[in-house]
Amino acid sequence: MNESRTSFWRRLAAAAAWRERTVFMALAVLFLAVSAVNPRFAALSNVLSILGDSAYIGIAAIGMTLCIIFGAFDLSIGALLALLSVAAVTWAPVLHPVTGTAGFLAVIAMAGAGCGLVNGALVAGLRIPAFIATLGMMYVYRGAAFMLSGGQDQRLADDWFLALANGDLAGVPVVFMVFAVLVLLGTLLLNRHPLGRRIQAVGNSPKAARAAGISVPRTTLAVFAIVGVFTAIAAVLQASLLRGAQPGRGVEFELYVIATVVLGGTSLDGGKGSVINTAIAAVLLATLQCSFSFLTVNPYLQKIIIGGVLLAAFSMNYLRERAEQSRRRRAQRIKQTGKDKVTG
């Protein structure tokens, strides 16, 4: 009994760890390979800059991870990123004297949550599939970004705003520290908060969630609001990093973010995923981008490589699931024939 228990333990831990570790292993292999070609790649300053680069995609990807675990998508976040960064830059001179930095950030976060609630209301209230609802809102937010900015790029001059994302603490970029804190928060929210449990439950089976007394519409609203908040944080940091906002920015951003989540191993069917793995995937993609410049890869080829990495990651998910399924089926068959022999 004791022995079978440990071996089961070990088998399971091994399976789980392998799954968890794939992204991390890919990151390590890539990092070591490029460092071998060009040792300057491994310099601390370069590592820190890669981490900084991963941040704002990674932050948006935390919200998206929750959304995909919930069993939905949000295609509007690229346009929402543009709208919120334009709003942040244009409102900053007006709001900041009144609210202070913290208040200003809160207002932008609330705006993000509000936009997310609109998405959520379309999905939960009007029963529009998330894919279509957020596709529609993508155009609405994009149009709003252009209207708010009058179609002009917005330059950022406020020092306090520029300091938000451009500083570092003991060499570590502030954006990465914000990212790290949010990854921790996202992980806790998903696993150690009632809302996170409900999100997972609905992602596993909306029917079972309803039978367990969970309000699916309310959870939907919460999920999209969370996506909005994380998008708002990413928008503010991006505006600060790039010293301004452009209404046309962030096209394909949502797809890049979804790609990051998928690369992190979160199942597109929902129900299961890891914020930490998403974060590692964000770092992996930033590392890939950085290695392109170190290895002077043709920019057209870069896109092809990124696409290839995604396809490889996705096909690995499939192959792994198939292997697991056939293994389970075989085990069941063996168990079954054993039973038949005993009974028959």
Added chain:
Amino acid sequence: MEETNNQSPLVSAHGIRKSFPGVVALDGVDFTAQASRVHAVVGENGAGKSTLMKVLGGVYQQDAGTVLMDGNPVNLRSPHQAIVAGISVIYQELDLAPHLTAAENIHLGREPRRHGVLTDHAAMSRATSALFEEMDVSIPADVPVGQLSLADRQMVEIAKAISRKSRVIIMDEPTSSLTEREVGVLYKIIRRLREQGCAIVYISHRFKEIFDLADDVTVMRDGRVVGGGLLRDFDRAAIVRMMVGRDVQENSRRTGQVGSEAALRVQGLSLQGVFNDVSFDLHAGETLGMCGLAGCGREEVARALFGLCSYDRGSIELLGKPLPPEGPAAAIRRGLGFLSEDRRSEGIFAQMSVSANMTLMILRRLAWRVSGWLSSAAERAVVDSHTVSMKIRYAFPSQEVRLLSGGNQQKVLLARILATGCRVLILCEPTRGVDIGAKNEIYALLRELNRQGVAVLLISSDLPEVLEVCHRAVVMFQGRLAGNLAREAMSEEAIMHCATGLAGGAA
């Protein structure tokens, strides 16, 4: 007898075995059906009737045994091959494409062609109309079948079988969704098919129909054929006896103290076309069995009580207070617990951990008052205490629940519900797909709950289970309560009598 033996069987199955993980569904079944005869197949839920028909229909492949058509072995590896061999099955859950018209459904995969490529719609609807005329039904050929009534869809299925020139037509509970008049039409069609030389295999729970239509009968129980022959050699009581089979043993029902006040009072609960005027009381400390055959409406009643589906009329009173139809969350808050019969899609959260599954309904209680984060210690305490008291076996609390056995998954679900401290429990098939050890542990748990004053409504197709754990049983037939059996009156035969509409056994 001589009639049967003179004729060679049109289709016959010999020694069919089929098992699924954990269950032997068919255990060496022999079955023959002859041309120009209607052959009824009867048995309790789970006796193996539908599995046998799925083997004949090419949906399942038998583990052992052979199927012969006209004495020649046939290999039915897909529904298509069965159709080619001349066997059509009309399943309870109809197999039509809702967006296609009747004509398109009937000709699906073998559409008449014009110039070799284009579908000849005109010819298709002409052929379909002619077919419907021959069957003496009036169904539009060019309306998407999704817009037709259930009965009409059933007729389309039959037309499909006829147009394929099937010689064996298997009907699984064909009348469950039909009105009286439509049943009459179906009778006529079946009789005409018989005259034309088809073998009709007719699965039904309704004795009236069987005695109206059938020439032969086969009785199944627990995956075996337990009797059969010419129908005129049997009466209803004899068939019921064969269906139930087991000697009715002195049952071990316990004599617990049952409270006098009603924990759950249901009055006149009705949902148009599903259940009608259902009234009963469930007392504290009592386990009330709710029996009935598939389609009798008992699952729907259970779901309506919990707020998972609506009802038109009637009232529900829970622990002395009216229970408004506000959905499951409201019912849970007021002390009602519900276990779905469909563990996989409406029970467990397969990819979540054992502990997350167990604590899902009491998260608010486990969260810190101010911050809202879950307390690990509180969660572990809840998980540990239920694991011990219910003997739940798993490797570690963060193990995904899908990796547990069916019995342990079921216990995790029960733990989740019981953690809410509910006083009234509705359990649908709590031991389905559960091994015998876990089954007995679940029975012991029910007794313990009764002792603590919890009232249990047990919906079960497993009659020995009902006899073992229930103080009383109500039986449903065609959406109505057909019997209310007190402890002394409860027997498998009495329940089956009520469930097949033979007796209005009042207690």
